[in-house]
Amino acid sequence: MLNYLWGIMIFIGIMVGVFTGKIDEVSNATINSSKEAVSLCITMLGVMAMWTGLMQIAKRCGLVSALTRRLMPVLKHLFPDIPRGHIAYEYIASNMIANLLGLGWAATPMGLMAMRELKKLNFDSEEASCDMCTMLIINISSLQLVPVNIIAFRSQYGSVKPAEILMAGIISTVFSTIIGIIFSTTARKLVKRKRGL
Amino acid sequence: MKFITYLSDYIIPFLFFYIVGMGLLSKTSVYDEFIKGAKDGFKVVLDIMPTLIGLMVATGILRASGALDLLSDAIKPLTNLLHFPSELLPLVLVKMFSSSAANSLLLDIFKEFGPDSYIGRLASIIMSSTETIFYTMAVYFMAAGVKKSRYTLAGALTATLSSVIAGIFTARLLF
Numbered sequence: 003m004l005n006y007l008w009g010i011m012i013f014i015g016i017m018v019g020v021f022t023g024k025i026d027e028v029s030n031a032t033i034n035s036s037k038e039a040v041s042l043c044i045t046m047l048g049v050m051a052m053w054t055g056l057m058q059i060a061k062r063c064g065l066v067s068a069l070t071r072r073l074m075p076v077l078k079h080l081f082p083d084i085p086r087g088h089i090a091y092e093y094i095a096s097n098m099i100a101n102l103l104g105l106g107w108a109a110t111p112m113g114l115m116a117m118r119e120l121k122k123l124n125f126d127s128e129e130a131s132c133d134m135c136t137m138l139i140i141n142i143s144s145l146q147l148v149p150v151n152i153i154a155f156r157s158q159y160g161s162v163k164p165a166e167i168l169m170a171g172i173i174s175t176v177f178s179t180i181i182g183i184i185f186s187t188t189a190r191k192l193v194k195r196k197r198g199l
Numbered sequence: 200m201k202f203i204t205y206l207s208d209y210i211i212p213f214l215f216f217y218i219v220g221m222g223l224l225s226k227t228s229v230y231d232e233f234i235k236g237a238k239d240g241f242k243v244v245l246d247i248m249p250t251l252i253g254l255m256v257a258t259g260i261l262r263a264s265g266a267l268d269l270l271s272d273a274i275k276p277l278t279n280l281l282h283f284p285s286e287l288l289p290l291v292l293v294k295m296f297s298s299s300a301a302n303s304l305l306l307d308i309f310k311e312f313g314p315d316s317y318i319g320r321l322a323s324i325i326m327s328s329t330e331t332i333f334y335t336m337a338v339y340f341m342a343a344g345v346k347k348s349r350y351t352l353a354g355a356l357t358a359t360l361s362s363v364i365a366g367i368f369t370a371r372l373l374f
Contacts (some may be wrong), residue, residue, distance in 0.1 A: 007293075007296060007297060007300055007342065008253060008254065008300070011257040011258065011260070012256075012257050012260055013372050014261065014264075014266055014318075015261040015263070015264045016260060016264065017264075017267055018261075018265060018266040018269065018343070019263065019264030019265070019266075021262070022222035022264060022265045024263060024264055024265055025341060027263040027264070028260050028263045028264050030263065031256075031257050031259035031260055031262065031263035032259060032260060034254045034259065035252075035255040035259030035260075036255065036256050038250050038255060038259075038306075039251045039252040039255040039256075040248070040252065042251065042255075043245075043247075043248045044253065044273075046244050047240075047241060047244045049371035050240040050241075050243060050244050051236075051237035051238075051241055052239035052240070053232065053240060054236040054237060054239050054240030054243065055232075055233035055236040055237035055240065056215060056218055056219075056233065057234070057236055057338055058223075058232045058233060058235055058236020058237075059218050059219060059222045059229050059232045059233055059236065060218045060228055060238070061220075062238075063218075063222040063224075063225040063227040063230045064225065065218060065219050065221055073261060078245030078343055082203075082230075083263050083332045094291065096256065100256050106227075106303045107243055110338070113339060114338075114339065114342040114343070117339050117340075117342055117343035117345075118342070120343070120344065121343045127345075127346060128228075128344065128346045129345065130340065130343060130344070130345050130347060130348050130351060131348040134339075134343070134345065134346070134351070135349055135350055135351045135354060138335065138336060138340075138348075138351045138355065139341055139351060139354035139355055139358060140297055140331050141330065141335060142266075142286040142330045142331075142336070142354075142358060142359070143330070143355070143362065144327075144329055144330045144347075144358075144362060145357070146327065148210065148211070148214070149323075149326070149327035151226065151302070152305075152323050152327045153304055155302070155305060155309060155314070156232040156309070156314040156319075156323060157235050157243055159306070159309035159310065159313070159314045160313070160314065161313075161314035161315050161319075162315055163208075163315075164314070164324050165207055165208065165209075165210070166204055166208075166320075167207070167210060167320055167323040167324050167327065168207040168211075169203045169204065169207040169208075169210070169298070169373075170203070170207075170320075170324045170366070170369040170370060170374075171323070171324050171366075172367045173365060173369050174205075174324060174325075174328040174353050174362045174365035174369055175327070175328040175362065175363065177361060177365040178328060178329075178358045178359065178361045178362030178365060179358070180211050181223065181346075181357060181358055181361040182328065182354060182355075182357070182358035182361075185350075185353075185357050185358065187349075187356055187362040189353075189354065193350075195260050
């Protein structure tokens with residue numbers, strides 16, 4: 003997907019640049035942007051290492067697994083079709099907690115394991131089960147509470163208070179997750195009624 | 200409303216206080232673990248560096264050629280109707296496919312308007328409360344070998360739209 007997106011961005015950019023007569027600026031932009039990407043990564047190195055360092059402490063002293071355990075009762079309501087005590091709950095819980103804490107790269111493997119288990123529970127069907135839909139909708143509604151990279155970007159570009167958007171971000175994240183949950187539970191009920199279950 | 204921006208200042212210090220405190224109470228070697236985790240963070244950033252270079256170059260070309268301005272002028276009548284800055288529509292659309300491409304557009308907005316402008320703040324809020332719909336769906340469903348995603352896309356779009364709307368409201372109220 004990114005192959006097309008990237009290709010089209012460059013193609014359109016150069017075409018428009020030729021027409022608007024700004025090709026010299028385009029030429030400068032390629033050099034400057036690549037330099038800028040590196041200096042941005044240096045800022046990000048600091049902020050990201052700070053965050054993963056803190057999260058490593060949280061993991062080691064059992065905070066992350068405690069959070070995961072606390073999420074279990076909630077999950078039983080969100081995923082009623084998973085049998086009690088099934089391993090899928092654990093994968094979903096750790097996927098959500100990792101997302102919540104902004105550890106996206108750690109969240110994906112757990113999420114994929116969860117999907118595989120859900121597929122087994124769905125008799126290996128090629129159609130998504132209601133549980134899969136719920137999991138993805140909640141995942142896509144965004145769970146991340148502290149967007150470390152956005153804070154790093156803001157500070158790199160000279161924000162006076164890089165973290166000032168935190169609460170506003172949390173409010174919209176929580177709001178959209180609630181909407182996502184309402185959507186999934188309603189859709190699940192409608193599907194079940196249609197199939198006469 | 201000042202109270203909410205005030206709370207923002209407390210989140211990161213509180214997390215540090217709480218996590219390090221819990222670590223000390225459970226006799227974890229907090230400093231050693233921090234260093235270990237920080238090393239992992241380095242790897243994460245180094246992994247995304249080539250992507251970021253590629254995408255920032257593409258965005259740089261788009262910006263310098265004037266293509267981004269043409270696009271936001273073209274959609275202005277529509278976004279004005281919704282009281283939404285037209286500069287942010289490409290950002291929201293690209294975010295559905297790729298978060299790194301969206302990040303480079305976000306940086307472009309920071310450069311143009313500054314991170315502390317209304318547009319800069321709204322862009323930050325939207326970026327921090329949305330996910331890459333199509334990318335996530337592709338990765339998860341492909342890994343599980345699922346071909347029919349049923350109402351997932353509709354739900355994901357609803358959630359994303361509601362977070363953009365919530366973002367506009369909170370940005371208006373707070374800043």
